[in-house]
Amino acid sequence: MRERESPKAKRYARLVEQEKPKISLFSNVVRAFVTGGIICLLGETIRTYLLYLGLSQPLAGVWMSISLIFLASFLTGLGVYDEIGRFGGAGSAIPITGFANSIVAPAMEYRSEGAILGLAARLFIIAGPVIVYGLVSATGFGLLRSVFR
Amino acid sequence: MNKTFLLNNVYVEESASVVGPLEGAGPLGDLFDVVIPDIIYGESSFEKAERKMLLESLSLCLKKTNYKPEDIDLVLAGDLLNQLISANFAARELPIAFAGIFGACSAFALSVALGSLLIEGGHFERVIAGACSHHETAERTFRFPTELGVQRAPTAHWTMSGAGTVVLGKQGPVAVKEVTIGRVVDYGIKDASNLGAAMAPAAFDTLNLHLTNLGKRPEDYDLIATGDLGSIGQICLKHLLGDASLSSGNFTDCGLLVYSTAQDIHAGASGCAASACVFASYLYPLLTKGLLKKVLLIATGALFGQTTAQQKDSIPAVAHAVAFEKVG
DSSP states (O other), X not given: OBOTTSHHHHHHHHHHHHHSOOOOHHHHHHHHHHHHHHXXXXXXXXXXXXXXXXXXXXXXXXXXXXXXXXXXXXXXXTTOHHHHHHHHTHHHHSSXXXXXXXXXXXXXXXXXXXXXXXXXXXXXXXXXXXXXHHXXXXXXXXXXXHHOO | OOOEEEOSSOEEEEEEEEEOHXXXXXXXXXXXXXXXXXXXXXSSSHHHHHHHHHHHXXXXXXXXXXXXXXXXXXXXXXXXXXXXXXXXXXXXXXXXXXXXXXXXXXXXXXXXXXXXXXXXXXXXXXXXEEEXXXXXXXXXXXXXXXXXXXXOOTTOOEEOOEEEXXXXXXXXXXXXXXXXXXXXXXXXXXXXXXXXXXXXHHHHHHHHHHHHHHTOOGGGSSEEEESSOHHHHHHHHHXXXXXXXXXXXXXEEHHHHSSOGGGOOTTOEESHHHHHHHIIIIIHHHHHTTSOSEEEEEEEEEOOOHXXXXXXXXXXXXXXXXXXXXXX
């Protein structure tokens, strides 16, 4: 029975909207800021330490990224990163650690369907769109730059 | 059309349930027959763990009643996965006639309803009806990989891991008295993380049909248990009941009984297991002990798939009602 467009359905949609628990934007933003801040602080600490050890600027940056990716992947494997994500939201999804999590989580999930059709085929199920639209916008930006430089 | 069937010859003989560790740690934890130690249950995949729970619950039904597989005429069972793989693959291990039932989270009520009608019609002597679901398998069928760090909406349900089964026959401590098969209702809700709101109109529609057909009021039952409407869905249902001048004082929701608030589950338990396990291990014992005399179970199901959700279609829902009554 379709009631989708009826006045009854419209009244119901208003009721549902009204009864939905409100998400506190403020507390979500604060939690994302703190979580993202901690991750960035950790990255900066690693980078500063590597510079102190005498690594060059670019090399220290690369090793810092690798360390964070390893750490996030490891925590995903231990089943901790999804808890961090549950608390931190975008704060833990946006940094490079979130990207690592989005690769490792499907890898763990689809392992049971085999190395090729499971793991490899579905590895980018979350990160894929980010990569595709990242490449598209990078190409667009590159073209614009080559015209207007 | 839209009949409510009155039954005189169908009884629930026995019940059994198997649940996951999280459900075992909840308020009803001690009541379930088996709490599995970990969510993969010694198997190589979550899908295998899910069918193992269903098979174990079926075996428990046989064990408790001392029936052999040949004493059972038919098994009716359902789950949430594509091609009903949990029920179908569990049935592979059984030398019993089997029919898979899909009703999303209403599968348990639908299995019991159809099984009861088959017995009442004189076609079968004894039927096992059941349903199962598993949190991890449902997540990968409907949502994200489980280790992905995403925030769940406050309206989101937690698909329960478990399996619940009942033996239906011609004698037993609890009678199946009334059955209403529901209509599919769609009020245009599209939010797949608010299934309670999508299902509440279906629960209302079936309940209203059931009561109108029988000339009854909600107060005529000791308890009316919805399946897995959850906190938001239950509020929506109460609004709809209020608009129709029906009371909702004796309502409960199986999905709201499974977890404690400390478990941070948001809207409550969902999945076929919610109504199946709560009925098998909580409501059925209350009936046999005589603590409840008349219980109406209305299990709801959201009949959507990941494809329809991605195509931005609204969520149709269905509810089936089965009334149980203590004998004597």
